[in-house]
Amino acid sequence: MIEKKLSINERYFYVSVIVVIGAIFFFMRSWDPYLSGDSLKHAAVAKGLLFGDNWFNLYLAGEPYLKKPPLYFWLIAFSYKIFGISAFAARFFPALFAIFDGIMVFYLSKTVFDDDRDAFLASMFFIVNFHVIRLSSIVRMESIVTFFILLNLYLLIKGRYILSGVPLGLGILTKGPIGLIGISVFVIWKLLKRDFSFLSIRFFIGIILAFVMAFPWYAYQFFENKAFYKEFVGNQILARITGTLSEGDKRDYLFYFGRLLSRFWPGLPFFILGLVYYFKDGVYKKELWYLFGVYIFFVFVLINVPHEKFTRYLYYLYPIAAIFCVIGLKRLNIDKYAVEFFLVVGVLFLIGGIVYKKPFHHPFREGFSPSVYESYCKKVKSIGNVRMVNLGDLQRAYFYFYCIDKPYLKPRFDLILRNNTLMIKSIH
Template sequence: MDFFYKKKNIKYLYILIAIVYAIGLFIPLMENDSAQHAVMAMRMYLNDNLFEFYKGPNPYLDKPHMHFWLAAISYKIFGLQEWAYRLPAILFTVLGAISTYHLTKKLYDKSIAHYGSLIFLTSQSIILANHDVRTDAVLTGAVIFSIWQFFEYLLTKKTLPIILGAVAMGIAFSTKGFYGVAIICFSLFAHIIYNKKFSFIFSYKILIAFVVFFLSITPILYAYYVQFGWDGVEFILWKQNVNRATASGFKQNSPDYAFFFHSLLWVFLPWAFLMYFGLFYQIKKWVKNGFKKTKGVEFLTIGGILIILVIISFSKFKLPHYLNPLIPSLSIFTAGVLYNLNVDGKQKTLKVFLGFVYFFVLVLAIASFLILFFTFNTPTILTVILALLSFIILILTLVKKEEISNKILVNSVLLMIFVNVVLNSYFYPKLLQYQGGMNIAKIIKEKNINIDDIYIYENNYSWSLDFYTKKNIPWISTDEIKDIKDEIWLFTKKKNDIENLKKQEFIITEKIEAENFRVTRLNLKFLNPKTRSSKTGKVYLVKIKKEV
């Protein structure tokens, strides 16, 4: 089956990838961050106020507003829907894929331009980031688009690319502070140093870029000033990234200096091993050539990546999704590795990596079918058909004789399509049914409970409860309850809270409970239906009144 190996049919790979992403649009929102961000944007939308930024009842002084603004605008256009929250992420991912395509073509060869974008779109963390949506998808698209446009300026000296690059850099800043800006600047710095293009730095057009960048971040600075005064402006211009680097205000979560390097093995699945080999292969060529400019070696991608990885490895607060904005550059570089190995006639090396593909197919296929048939309830006929069709296409393509670099690319892409058809159409929808807040929201709707009578007790927040009731449910303390004369409903995650309320002379007139599990903390006992109940808990909605 050579269908997908023909250049004219490359568009069908994109169509299959689009199906995977489209399915992910309708997955329930995942606690904590994704649902939390969706609810924070919902508050902006419901209050018609983009400048008052809250997490629950508390002012939110952390990430900038851009991701939340885009979600709130999407709600305004399409309503409070899961897919509306995710739509900006999808659009910026498409922008990232287009940018990756063009940079791959310009840095390496037009024959592999699609390699870069296909690698990017099928990297597991990028697929995940488009249904478990946080700030990273918008940041990733903005960063690689900015790098592409600044690179175009370096090639052509035209003004428009430098303006577009500066605007995109402003969006990156407005999404996650200076982290995205640093990735852009270090990538360009590595490229300029490697190519000795120092004259570009001293062009008057650089001043245009600074002015445009400043103008593009002005709305964010104004938003911080409106809510927090000059302290807010100081925070986003300096303290935010310093606080994360030093874990000030955060729990230090990883002293491991190699954390990001080994996290890449799954974040950049299934491309990480090829990328790491390529890193040594390309640098070896450069060193052998006396550190001079070498054919097939570029530093716009890998130079910026290495600088950033070294810097963030010293941070005391580390999370795997911090790597997402590097994935487009990693994808371009990995496409270049495939191209160079083929041009250099390294067929034996390519065969080794084709062997990795066979291994991943075996392992991930077994894992996917175990998930499909041995974790939750029997999948629907449609899910089974989609999974089997994608698996059959993969196998038929895998056994076809073809140029090895093409086989590595096409079969890895088809493998990730198969895996994520299973995950997006079956596993995540079933898993997320164990989110207690979402289940309570369904019961509230079924029983037609007045949402205005419901409160979150103490700090038992549930972002999925807020989103699926389409209300920022107020929080209430025990002291505040004493001042309420009528019956009210309280949501809590703790059974002890109910007993404590009884001791404080409150009568429980009705109790509703739902199964609950922290879905981001998966373990084998939960995945095994026979032992699942030992790992799940309960959440409660209780109706209370004072004793007379």
């Protein structure tokens, strides 16, 4: 009884350290005021929810936004209600869910490691990953949907089939089919083992529960906004697979290998060594290690399917890759020093964040210098609301997020882009 209590206390200690170090890495630069690219668009879409009368429809500066399901934007809009509309509030939930991802790495690791310290090290390899830090400090949904994927997988492993339907449904409501990664890996693993015992009433009730959670929004779009399916399914999924979307670069199958070499640090050497001993020592023969091997293979193949490849998709790979890092670390017999190493890195990062005051992110400069945008932003703020004419999506997102304080007012002025010049004119 005493040993069990000590074990629980040790586990809570490690989880607490994960939360603290995760907060240091993911929230350190969250106060930076600058947003750009998709982060700016996502922040603007979420702001639009606060001033609309229907949270089932998404808009970017007044125009329908059809590229993504809504849960991610609902979370950011909820953050605005708590903290006010700001870049920090937009980053809050992506950073928070990155910490949750680190906790899930810990608990998934506990299914294969007897020692809580080993599970903690796996979580540290995930958190102290400079690509994860980067992706979690901007406004992106990878950390959020990954949490639902990992929680879905963990509950399935534990046999909590009905409850597993909750994160499954939330994942689908966050990023569509990507939310199916956890259950897909689990089913493939079971079929490879020729173990069909999971096909129970509870398993199918879990799927039905996920369907009930996600279906109403998708059904609403089907009846009220069929353009969503043309954009989301036709362009964001099918056209991205065939390479006809033209939102990214067409890259070959070596692309992610190169990105792992440049992004997955400091874990990459240990991950490679872990993979070597995963096969050499027959680790793959152990039941749940086999599952994690299936996860690595499945996700790597999945992200390679689209012709248009994005570095951010590696985020889905990192949680389980971090567990493999511990194999390499232990084979080098240096795991006894690793806890201290990660704690020192966390402290140094905290000190660096306090000392280095300059923003990590750059001011918006789409077509014009930041000073031009700042000047027109002040003018738009004084007006309250404007109608934007001929501006690109990013420019519209910038003015809507940063400058339009009263989008509910009927605009009396036009903000016009003409001949590469911005101008404000009254609406006649």
